[in-house]
Amino acid sequence: MDPRFGFTIWKFEIRYYALIIILGALVAAAIAAWRAKKDGKDPEIVVDVMPWLLIGGIIGSRLWHVFTPGYFDGITTADYFREPLRILKIWEGGLGIPGGVIGGALALFIYTKVKKISFLEWADYIAPGLLVAQGIGRWGNFINQELYGKPTNLPWAIEIDPEFRYPGFEKISHYHPLFLYESILNILAAIALLIINRFYKKKLYKGDTILLYLVLYPAIRFGLEFVRLVPSLSKSGVNINQTVMLVVMILAIIALVLRHTVFKPKQSEEASDELGEEVSDDEAYLDDALDEELDEELQELDSLDADLSEMPEELEESEEAASDLIEEASLDDISENDSATEDETKED
Numbered sequence: 001m002d003p004r005f006g007f008t009i010w011k012f013e014i015r016y017y018a019l020i021i022i023l024g025a026l027v028a029a030a031i032a033a034w035r036a037k038k039d040g041k042d043p044e045i046v047v048d049v050m051p052w053l054l055i056g057g058i059i060g061s062r063l064w065h066v067f068t069p070g071y072f073d074g075i076t077t078a079d080y081f082r083e084p085l086r087i088l089k090i091w092e093g094g095l096g097i098p099g100g101v102i103g104g105a106l107a108l109f110i111y112t113k114v115k116k117i118s119f120l121e122w123a124d125y126i127a128p129g130l131l132v133a134q135g136i137g138r139w140g141n142f143i144n145q146e147l148y149g150k151p152t153n154l155p156w157a158i159e160i161d162p163e164f165r166y167p168g169f170e171k172i173s174h175y176h177p178l179f180l181y182e183s184i185l186n187i188l189a190a191i192a193l194l195i196i197n198r199f200y201k202k203k204l205y206k207g208d209t210i211l212l213y214l215v216l217y218p219a220i221r222f223g224l225e226f227v228r229l230v231p232s233l234s235k236s237g238v239n240i241n242q243t244v245m246l247v248v249m250i251l252a253i254i255a256l257v258l259r260h261t262v263f264k265p266k267q268s269e270e271a272s273d274e275l276g277e278e279v280s281d282d283e284a285y286l287d288d289a290l291d292e293e294l295d296e297e298l299q300e301l302d303s304l305d306a307d308l309s310e311m312p313e314e315l316e317e318s319e320e321a322a323s324d325l326i327e328e329a330s331l332d333d334i335s336e337n338d339s340a341t342e343d344e345t346k347e348d
Contacts, residue, residue, distance in 0.1 A: 016140065066087055124197075135184070136183070189213075
């Protein structure tokens with residue numbers, strides 16, 4: 001394996017890109033668990049749902065790339081369908097964050113429905129950490145020398161090795177570090193979400209944080225597509241990623257405005273949701289308490305059975321002792337009667 005991209009342990013190839021993605025996922029999980037715990041929720045739910053989010057995210061991000069390959073990728077969607085096994089070769093590159101968000105959201109939706117918890121609430125907990133994970137993950141593009149921007153002579157330009165330069169740009173060495181721009185902007189957006197939740201928490205409804213994510217991240221991607229050297233173009237020349245990001249951003253803004261003006265969620269509904277979750281928590285607590293009481297009662301019954309099993313032996317011993325006393329008493333009476341009879345005979 002090329003040491004620029006990873007290392008080998010016992011014939012297993014470990015790629016830096018994969019390690020960076022795992023690091024991003026762990027950081028995102030830690031942030032989500034911390035936010036959930038602050039609100040009195042069980043942070044273990046994050047640990048439980050994280051594998052499903054990763055699976056859904058990876059599948060979604062890969063499919064997004066399959067259906068929207070880059071202009072210079074040298075492969076089309078039709079090529080993938082002619083050779084389906086190439087879809088599985090993620091290590092060759094090709095993951096689209098929009099698809100990852102969709103896949104992860106679908107996995108979270110299914111999980112929350114099964115567990116009967118609020119999808120919007122847990123999406124809100126995850127959103128800031130997701131931006132941080134995306135910011136960390138972009139450094140994997142740096143390792144793979146991909147996702148760079150247009151040629152530039154700026155002081156912070158990065159040099160791309162000749163074998164990773166796109167056709168027509170073989171003699172140009174320096175480009176915009178597009179991955180770095182997105183990484184910084186994603187982390188700044190995550191900080192913005194945390195600040196908003198810190199100072200405007202009472203004014204936010206469930207789902208507002210994830211809607212803000214759907215405004216900030218698409219805005220970042222929409223702007224950076226102007227600098228990107230390898231856009232995902234349709235046959236008509238439309239930039240697919242940029243168009244989708246613009247539509248999502250507009251829809252999220254409209255949803256935010258409407259739910260804070262015309263279609264405000266009723267406070268009673270919000271309260272009922274919280275009450276429902278509290279009731280479910282109380283029910284679980286009561287179930288545990290009842291189980292403990294039943295266990296204790298069963299233990300007492302077992303001990304009582306053991307005592308009762310010993311009772312017949314004690315009763316037998318008591319009966320024997322009683323019969324002995326009766327015999328002794330009868331013998332005493334007989335001896336007393338005999339002595340009385342002897343006394344009467346002497347008197348006569």
